[in-house]
Amino acid sequence: MxxxxxxxxxxxxxxxxGVVGGWHDSELTPAGLRAAASIAQVLRAEVPDGVDVELFSSDLRRTRQTAEKVAELFGVKPILDRRLREKSYGEAGGRPQEWLDQRFVPxxxxxxxxEHDEGVEGAETKAAWAQRIYAAMDEVVQRPCEHQIIVTHGGSLTLVVASWIKMPIKAVGHASFRAPSGSIxxxxxxxxxxxxxxxxLGDTRHLDPAKDG
Structure with missing residues (x-):
């Protein structure tokens, strides 16, 4: 299994x-670092002791920092894969969200x-985004390890799940599996x-102890 x-x-x-993420290389806030530690603890409790674990991560700083917290508890080294990045918003990355909102063509x-053009120079199409996530996921599931962890981004989660359930790329144009930041x-x-x-999908109970039990 x-x-x-x-x-x-x-x-x-x-x-x-309040700036656009995408490939903008932001880092975790102090609250984000604490949440990453909580995520690592939950995963360590979920995965049986003594089994092999593989850890994959987007190569952007915010995902690397999250993966590093997990790696500390599992004693593994994250495998960084730029294909697991968030969608690129081209020249909008790192600019105020308002800048993108004024130009974005839904x-x-x-x-x-x-293949829709969102009106922003250099932005990825959903087709290109899906193709790289699907390719990364194909390689993950071809590996024999039975316990794997992937650290990615909120938008890319949709395509990770779509790939997992073998949804054809041509059908993902309307797909959306929403999950909050810091979810599992x-x-x-x-x-x-x-x-x-x-x-x-998108479990965040570890971020709010009041919801436990």
């Missing part, structure tokens, strides 16, 4: 500064959505039917 824990990095400086309700999504494949389950 394979279990994959997908972590969306917690609070980063671009969140509190995709149409019907028609071409994957659990994916599992059984050994008998080889069905792929989304066990939980």
């Amino acid at each position: 394979r279990t994959i824990y997908v972590v969306t990095h917690p609070e980063a400086t671009h969140h509190v500064e 995709p149409p309700a019907v028609g071409e959505r994957l 999504t659990t994916l599992r494949e059984d050994d008998f039917f080889h069905n792929r389950q989304v066990v939980s």
Whole structure:
């Protein structure tokens, strides 16, 4: 049985500064670092002792910092993969969110959505974004390790889950699996039917102890 824990990095400086994330290389805030430590503790409690664990992460600082907290408790080295990055917003990355909002062209309700031009120079299409996430996920699931952790971004989580359930890329134009920052999504494949389950999506109970129990 394979279990994959997908972590969306917690609070980063671009969140509190009101600027566009994407490939802008922001870092975790003090609150984000504390949340990353909580995420690591929850994962350490979930994964059985003595089993092999693989840890994959986007190479941006905010995800690397999150992965490093997890790595400390598991004694593994994160495998950095730029394909696990958030969507690139091109020249909007690092600019005020208002700047992007004034220029952003939303995709149409019907028609071409994957190759849609959002009106921002250098921004990735959803097709290009999906193709790199799917390629990264294909390599992760081809590895024999039964316990894997992926640290990525809130937007990219949709494509990680879509890839996991084998949704064709041509169908992801309308897909959205929303999850808060600092969340854990659990994916599992059984050994008998080889069905792929989304066990939980965007769990944040570890960030608010009042919700426990």
